[in-house]
Structure formats: structure tokens, C-alpha cells
Amino acid sequence: MDFSLTREQEMFRDTVFRYARNEVSPLCEEADLKGExxxxxWRKLGxxxxxxxxxxxxxxxxxxDILTCCLAGEALGHGGVDGGSVLAWGAHTxxxxxxxxxxxxxEQKRKYVPKLATGEWIGCMGLTEPGSGSDAxxxxxxxxxxxxxxxxxxxxTFITNAPVSDVFVVFANVDHSRRHEGITAFIIEKGTPGLSxxxxxxxxxxxxxxxSEVFLEDCEVPGxxxxxxxxxxxxxxxxxxxxxxxxLLSPLLGAALCNLDLCARYxxxxxxxxxxxxxxxxxxxxIADIKIFIEACRLAVYRVASAKDRGQMLNxxxxxxxxVYAGDRGFEMAxxxxxxxxxxxxxxxxxxxxxxxxxxxxxxxxGTSDIMRMIVSRIMLM
Amino acid sequence: MDFQFSPEETKLQQDAAAFCLRExxxxxxVLDGCLPEAACAxxxxxxxxxxxxxxLDTGRAGSGPDMVRHYIAGEEIAKACPAxxxxxxxxxxxxxxxxxxxxxxEQKARYLPSLLKGETVGALAxxxxxxxxxxxxxxxxxxxxxxxxxxxxxxxxxxxxPIADVLLVLALCGEGPxxxxxxxxxxxxxxxxxxxxxxxxxxGLRGLPMAPLVMDGCVTQGLLGDAGGRGFSQAETLLxxxxxxxxxxxxxxGTACMxxxxxxxxSRTAFGRRIGLFQDVGFKLADMFAYNDLGRMLGLRAAWGMxxxxxxxxxxxxxxxxxxxxxxxxxxxxxMQIFAGHGYLSGSGIEKLFRDAKFGEIxxxxxxxxxxxxxxxxxxRWVRA
Numbered sequence: 001m002d003f004s005l006t007r008e009q010e011m012f013r014d015t016v017f018r019y020a021r022n023e024v025s026p027l028c029e030e031a032d033l034k035g036e037x038x039x040x041x042w043r044k045l046g047x048x049x050x051x052x053x054x055x056x057x058x059x060x061x062x063x064x065d066i067l068t069c070c071l072a073g074e075a076l077g078h079g080g081v082d083g084g085s086v087l088a089w090g091a092h093t094x095x096x097x098x099x100x101x102x103x104x105x106x107e108q109k110r111k112y113v114p115k116l117a118t119g120e121w122i123g124c125m126g127l128t129e130p131g132s133g134s135d136a137x138x139x140x141x142x143x144x145x146x147x148x149x150x151x152x153x154x155x156x157t158f159i160t161n162a163p164v165s166d167v168f169v170v171f172a173n174v175d176h177s178r179r180h181e182g183i184t185a186f187i188i189e190k191g192t193p194g195l196s197x198x199x200x201x202x203x204x205x206x207x208x209x210x211x212s213e214v215f216l217e218d219c220e221v222p223g224x225x226x227x228x229x230x231x232x233x234x235x236x237x238x239x240x241x242x243x244x245x246x247x248l249l250s251p252l253l254g255a256a257l258c259n260l261d262l263c264a265r266y267x268x269x270x271x272x273x274x275x276x277x278x279x280x281x282x283x284x285x286x287i288a289d290i291k292i293f294i295e296a297c298r299l300a301v302y303r304v305a306s307a308k309d310r311g312q313m314l315n316x317x318x319x320x321x322x323x324v325y326a327g328d329r330g331f332e333m334a335x336x337x338x339x340x341x342x343x344x345x346x347x348x349x350x351x352x353x354x355x356x357x358x359x360x361x362x363x364x365x366x367g368t369s370d371i372m373r374m375i376v377s378r379i380m381l382m
Numbered sequence: 383m384d385f386q387f388s389p390e391e392t393k394l395q396q397d398a399a400a401f402c403l404r405e406x407x408x409x410x411x412v413l414d415g416c417l418p419e420a421a422c423a424x425x426x427x428x429x430x431x432x433x434x435x436x437x438l439d440t441g442r443a444g445s446g447p448d449m450v451r452h453y454i455a456g457e458e459i460a461k462a463c464p465a466x467x468x469x470x471x472x473x474x475x476x477x478x479x480x481x482x483x484x485x486x487x488e489q490k491a492r493y494l495p496s497l498l499k500g501e502t503v504g505a506l507a508x509x510x511x512x513x514x515x516x517x518x519x520x521x522x523x524x525x526x527x528x529x530x531x532x533x534x535x536x537x538x539x540x541x542x543x544p545i546a547d548v549l550l551v552l553a554l555c556g557e558g559p560x561x562x563x564x565x566x567x568x569x570x571x572x573x574x575x576x577x578x579x580x581x582x583x584x585x586g587l588r589g590l591p592m593a594p595l596v597m598d599g600c601v602t603q604g605l606l607g608d609a610g611g612r613g614f615s616q617a618e619t620l621l622x623x624x625x626x627x628x629x630x631x632x633x634x635x636g637t638a639c640m641x642x643x644x645x646x647x648x649s650r651t652a653f654g655r656r657i658g659l660f661q662d663v664g665f666k667l668a669d670m671f672a673y674n675d676l677g678r679m680l681g682l683r684a685a686w687g688m689x690x691x692x693x694x695x696x697x698x699x700x701x702x703x704x705x706x707x708x709x710x711x712x713x714x715x716x717x718m719q720i721f722a723g724h725g726y727l728s729g730s731g732i733e734k735l736f737r738d739a740k741f742g743e744i745x746x747x748x749x750x751x752x753x754x755x756x757x758x759x760x761x762x763r764w765v766r767a
Binding site for chain 1: 384391647648659683686690705753757758763
């Protein structure tokens with residue numbers, strides 16, 4: 001066992017943290033308040049190489065390993081970058097670009113990855129449908145062969161980045177009788193006839209990511225845009241889960257660190273009854289609980305990342321623990337941070353309020369806490 | 383970063399698990415129901431068996447104990463029998479560990495070999511009627527008469543007191559302005575002026591040898607080490623490193639409980655299906671798994687940090703102990719709920735674990751104390767200079 005980071009890893013994390021705090025986070029409050037995707041934030045992330053972090057240098061990325069991606073996520077959250085911006089990053093870099101990298105043909109990689117790596121193009125992934133969330137394998141979108149291509153019909157919902165995307169990775173079934181073995185992934189470009197997106201949703205949290213429905217109405221997709229081969233879509237969707245359990249959770253860990261700093265500082269400064277509120281044990285103990293959450297969450301998330309870097313198969317138990325703990329306990333701890341700030345914590349201008357709203361998503365998106373417990377209990381009962 | 387055990391650590395874990403399942407676990411329920419004398423004999427036998435197997439001496443890392451190996455072996459012993467683990471830990475980690483860290487070469491040669499083999503038993507006596515978590519409040523005092531230190535005072539809740547061959551006693555030893563200075567004093571059994579009180583009956587961990595020490599001019603073998611005045615910081619060091627062992631205790635109890643509950647959820651049927659398939663049961667199992675898994679990781683993380691001499695290791699240890707001890711209480715409560723009426727019966731296994739688990743939250747620095755310590759470390763980072 002070795003829990004240490006290398007000197008380079010620490011320096012990288014600290015550099016991202018400073019950049020996030022000084023260059024990016026000042027833009028986040030407004031984006032969150034408006035509930036709009038911020039191209040300014042997007043450009044900032046792109047300029048720093050964040051958007052292409054795990055993509056190979058030969059295709060315009062930085063070639064970082066997964067642990068390094070988690071360090072970046074942690075540093076962004078810690079530096080005060082809002083949940084919406086890091087979610088947009090996650091959907092773009094991991095679920096769209098990296099899936100094309102992992103499963104695409106040489107031509108697909110050359111065509112899409114470099115522009116996604118810089119952020120010039122924005123990407124998204126469409127799996128969830130109005131009638132299929134946790135039960136993703138029962139998706140109803142169909143792909144019917146026509147000539148050398150396919151005609152897609154159906155609709156997707158809750159698709160992060162859809163309203164601003166240039167590249168869509170969309171899942172459809174070529175033969176519903178084959179159930180999940182018929183699921184196929186397609187790369188669809190913006191402007192393709194029959195592809196449209198809905199009005200962005202207003203959301204509880206992660207408000208600066210643009211989220212909407214995606215409609216496919218007789219949308220014709222050429223055969224060369226199949227990603228990973230016909231019937232291989234379910235495997236690609238599951239691959240996304242691996243990213244979800246580490247890199248996509250790391251910003252939440254970072255947001256908890258951000259909250260811890262804010263709370264510890266506030267508890268020293270704020271005075272009531274003639275003494276700083278840090279003197280009250282109820283305040284102290286909330287701070288201790290947030291700290292413990294951070295340490296446990298970091299271990300859970302980095303364990304998944306470290307195993308993935310070593311090329312090990314995803315351990316479904318480790319992955320589920322990571323997700324359920326970050327999601328459920330993370331939300332409770334974000335609530336405790338608001339409590340420490342009292343009335344100020346309820347106000348928009350304090351980041352603890354935003355972190356509280358943003359934290360809820362981890363128990364819902366990419367597999368709910370209930371699904372995580374179902375996975376763990378089924379394995380235990382085998 | 384690497385979360386995997388080395389091959390040696392994996393082997394230790396597997397060997398410890400197999401040995402404890404075969405040799406220690408079968409006696410755990412017996413120990414719970416034993417009269418004190420029989421319990422002492424059984425625990426002594428267990429320590430000898432563990433010592434002969436090499437599971438008490440988990441080696442050193444640098445100048446201190448190898449905390450990672452201590453955790454790994456400890457969790458397996460605790461899973462098999464929590465009381466046996468606490469006795470072994472008091473003897474080998476708290477007593478022998480202190481001698482190894484702070485003792486003179488002569489003291490090490492005299493006591494360590496037989497303690498590490500489980501042939502003799504050690505104890506550490508620090509808490510008193512009015513001083514537990516607040517260690518600074520002890521009243522026991524040592525005075526030097528000629529070449530001999532004599533100790534007077536009463537220690538309570540001393541694990542292993544009824545079976546110990548050698549005890550370390552924390553006592554005030556300063557004079558004048560150094561009134562608060564403390565030392566750890568070595569006391570051997572049958573020492574003049576030492577009497578072992580009667581152990582109280584306990585909620586859980588029954589069979590664990592534990593009793594008060596009453597010392598009246600008790601003749602000691604002198605100070606541990608060759609300088610006085612360091613007893614308080616020595617005790618603090620031991621208790622700080624000790625958070626890893628209590629984490630192992632709690633995860634061991636939690637894992638034993640989880641395995642019992644999982645077995646029951648598989649075999650018990652209600653309304654025509656295995657009860658594990660009801661989400662109210664299955665999700666409790668999942669939460670048990672998560673608490674044990676995270677508690678174990680925190681324990682190993684703290685242990686690793688201690689081996690490295692990491693400055694943050696005491697906070698990591700406190701976090702691990704707090705998380706795992708509160709986790710164990712949740713787990714035994716869920717376990718009891720899954721077993722329902724069957725779990726409430728003596729002899730169910732769950733009933734014993736339910737009682738045993740509480741110890742973690744109240745021993746060696748209560749949860750309240752751990753939270754204060756963790757919070758202070760965070761809050762002090764922001765104090766304006």
C-alpha cells in the first residue's frame with residue numbers, strides 16, 4: 001500500500017487549485033444564478049488543458065492518467081468551481097470524448113477527439129430516456145437499418161451539454177428483441193436533419209450546465225458513425241459508469257474541501273455570545289464530520305481511479321461504495337456546512353448554499369443511491 | 383498511490399483469518415458466558431496460541447510498530463473474538479509496544495520476548511475514577527525512596543489486570559514546580575503493595591480480563607526508559623497510535639455481524655421469498671458493507687500514515703476510530719433488526735456483537751473527544767496570526 005502522491009501530482013493539483021480559485025471561480029456565481037452554460041468558463045477550462053486532460057497528446061490532449069484527472073476534479077471543486085461547470089466537463093471529456101477514444105475507429109478519433117480536446121467542439125452522451133433512467137437497458141429509441149446507414153427515432157432526456165453540443169454520442173436499439181444486446185452507440189453531429197434539442201431545464205443544482213431533451217425524428221445517421229460496432233452500445237454505456245464512480249465524483253470531494261475551508265474560517269471569525277462560534281461543540285463537531293467525510297470519500301474515489309489506472313476490471317462493490325457514500329453522505333455534509341453558516345448559509349452569495357444544491361446530484365445522476373445499494377446487496381446475497 | 387496489499391500483507395491477512403476462524407472463533411461465545419476464572423484461563427490460552435502462530439508480533443516499521451500489519455492481524459482476531467483481541471492488544475501493543483518504544487535495552491530484553499510470544503501477559507494502567515479521556519487529571523503518584531519508586535493510587539478499567547505478569551502504570555512523579563510531570567512505571571505481578579480488585583460485570587466484551595489496581599506504596603521495577611517526566615506524552619503517543627487497533631476492533635465486529643446477517647438474509651424466507659430480496663433488508667446489508675469497507679480503508683490509511691511518520695496521522699487515526707466505532711454501532715443495530723426476534727436471544731451471536739460493539743465509541747478517547755480533536759486541527763489552520 002502507498003497512499004502518497006508523487007511530487008508532480010501534488011504540484012499539478014496545487015496549480016489547478018490556484019487556477020480554479022483565481023481564474024475560474026469568479027465567473028461561477030453568475031453562471032449559477034442565471035442557470036446558463038458559460039462559454040467563458042468553458043474557454044478557461046480549455047485554455048488550461050482541463051477539457052482534454054485524459055486524451056492522448058497525439059490527439060491534442062494531455063495524456064493524463066485517471067488519478068491525475070481525479071486530482072484535477074478535486075482541485076476544481078476545492079477552488080470553488082461550481083458543480084454545473086465540472087459536470088459539463090465530465091459529460092464532455094469522459095462520456096463523449098473518451099468513449100470515442102476508447103471505442104472509435106481511427107477515422108472517428110482523428111475527426112472528433114482533437115476538437116473535443118481543446119473544447120472547440122462540445123460533446124455529450126445521450127442514454128437516459130423519459131421512460132428509462134436507472135433501468136437504462138430498456139431504452140426505447142430505435143435504429144433501423146436503411147441503405148448503408150440507420151434511421152433513429154426516439155427521445156432522450158436529462159442530457160448534460162445537449163443544448164450546446166456539437167457532438168452527440170447517442171444510444172439506440174437496433175433490435176428490441178435482443179434487449180441490451182441490441183443497444184448500439186452512434187456519433188451524431190449537430191445540424192444532422194432530425195436531430196434537435198429541447199429548451200434547457202431549470203435545475204435545483206449544477207445550474208450552469210445546460211441540460212435538455214434530445215429528439216430524434218427520422219434522423220439519418222451514416223453507417224460509419226456507429227461507435228464500437230452494432231450491439232456494442234451497452235458495453236460502452238457501462239464503461240461510462242467507471243468514469244462516473246471516480247472522475248465525476250472527484251469534484252464533489254473538492255466541493256466538500258471548499259466547504260471545510262469556508263466553515264473553518266467562518267467559525268473562527270463569526271462571534272456570538274461574546275466568543276467565536278468555534279468555541280461551541282456543536283459547530284466543532286460538524287467540522288469534524290465534514291473532515292472525516294472528506295478523508296473517507298477521497299479513499300473511496302481514488303481507489304476506483306487507481307484500479308482503473310492499473311487496468312483492473314471495475315470492482316462493482318468499490319464503485320458502488322464510492323458512489324453511495326459520496327452521494328448520500330456528501331449531501332448530508334453539504335447541509336451541515338449550510339447549518340454552520342446559519343442565515344448566511346441560506347443566501348446565494350455564499351458558496352456553501354450552491355455547494356448544498358449541487359451536492360444532491362451525486363445521489364441521483366449516473367445511478368441512484370438506491371441502485372448502488374441494490375448492486376451491493378445482490379452481490380452479497382449471491 | 384496503490385491501494386493493494388503487498389504479497390506479505392496478503393499472506394498475513396489470509397493466515398490470520400484462517401487461524402482465527404479455526405482456533406479462536408469457536409470459543410468466543412463460550413468466553414462470553416464464562417465465570418471470571420475460566421475466562422482468564424481461556425484468554426491466556428488464546429494469547430499463547432496467537433503468539434505461537436506469530437500473530438502477536440506483527441513487526442516494526444522504522445522505530446515503531448508496523449501499524450499496517452498490526453491492523454491487518456488485529457481485524458481478523460477481533461472478528462473471531464473481540465475480547466481476545468483487546469486482551470492481546472493490551473499485552474502486545476500497549477504494554478510491549480510501550481516497552482519497545484520507550485524502554486531501555488535491558489527492559490526490552492527482560493520483557494519483550496515472552497510478551498510477544500504470548501507466554502506472559504502485559505497491561506497498561508492509566509485511567510482512574512476521575513481521569514479517562516482527560517488523562518491530565520490522574521492522582522496516582524510515585525515517590526522515590528532510596529533507589530526504588532513506590533506508587534500509590536487506584537487505577538480502574540485496566541484490561542488484563544487479573545492475568546498480567548507485567549503492568550505499566552501511569553503516575554505523577556514530579557516534585558515542586560514539576561508537580562504535573564508523569565512517568566510510566568513498571569510493576570510486576572506479586573509486587574509488594576499491589577492488589578488486583580474484583581472486575582465489574584460488563585455490558586459486552588464479557589470474559590475480557592479487566593479489573594482495578596489498588597496500589598499502596600507498591601514496589602516498582604522503576605521508570606520505563608531512563609528519564610522521568612515523559613509519561614504523559616508517552617501515554618498520548620500510545621493512545622494516538624492505539625486508534626488503529628480500536629478501528630480494527632470495530633471493523634472486525636462489523637464484519638462478523640455483516641456475515642451473520644448476510645447468511646440469515648439468504649436462508650430466512652418470509653412471504654415466499656428470501657428476506658434479503660426485500661429492499662429494507664438488502665439495503666441494510668449494503669450499508670453494512672459500505673461502513674466496514676470505508677472503516678477498513680480509513681484504518682489502513684491511518685496506519686500507513688503512522689508508519690510514514692506523517693504529521694496528520696493522529697487526525698487520520700482519530701477519524702478512523704470515530705468512523706469505525708460509530709459504524710459498528712449502526713451495523714449491529716441493523717444486524718439485530720435483520721435477525722429480529724431470533725437475534726434477541728442469548729447465543730444468537732448477533733446479541734453478543736450488539737453488546738460488544740459499544741466499547742469502541744467510549745474507550746480510549748470518546749467519540750466526543752475525537753471530534754473535538756479533529757475539529758481543532760482544522761479550525762487552527764485558520765487562526766489569524
